[in-house]
Amino acid sequence: MTRRLAAALAIMGALLLGGCGNDYGIDQNGHKVAAERLDKQWLVLNYWAEWCSPCRTEIPQLNVLAEQLQGKNIGVFGVNFDNVQGEELKGASEKLGIKFTVLAQDPADLFELPRSEALPVTYIIDNKGKVREQLMGEQTAAGVMAKLEALQATN
Template sequence: MTRRLAAALAIIGTLMLGGCGNDYGIDQDGHKIAADRLDGKWLVLNYWAEWCGPCRTEIPELNALAEQLKDKKIGVFGVNFDNVQGQELKGASEKLGIRFTVLAQDPSELFELPRSEALPVTYIIDNKGKVREQLMGEQTAAGVMAKLEALQAKN
């Protein structure tokens, strides 16, 4: 009887947790990324690499953009192009001075992002999870902000 109860509780628990939204894994510091940080919000998703010169120049602009957008329903997130993990991801993020959240797991499949072999590349994703813009090359905070405002005005 006890085994059946335990099995039933395990199944119920799994079903309840299954409806808790998307799992976005962890960030560069190993902290869990709650679904409410991305779901239902506009996203600026930047792919970078430590060896990419234009990425290094662009990071301060993205830091400024993230600060500018922190009280709005728009998030700035990074993804390491080389898929480094753990301490290597933390170290690379610190070395480049990244102050916005870096996703340890690449969300390209989730958002159906077109693959890019060039860096840096930044995607603007709307609050329904649809890619609205692919920005190739180095971006500025003002340029991305203008693009966001134009896209949101059309929404």
């Protein structure tokens, strides 16, 4: 009996630990999003929807921001508010001209994000996984960059 219990506990432990530090699902192109792309770095996490007019205006600014942040240990990621998946997610991302990574799997639970009732909404998450800022409404690359710099200065 003790061996069975130990074996069951070992299997459960392996399964639980297997999820730690794992990936974040796939992106809009069906590619795996490895944990190293999000863990231990600052994140700009934007929720958008195809029907959201301010989202459409904001996305080119987020594309600029993503380019400006390359190599700076800060990632720009998107999440579709309507949770569309597969080809529908890819099509919506292309239609809106999104150049940054869109996560097919919503990481809201991982970062304890509240469900926003308005769009667009952007969260700034620090390199420890803590939400540092919730930005409601349309953002600019310069505005988000200034907010990031201010938050990092107080980190």
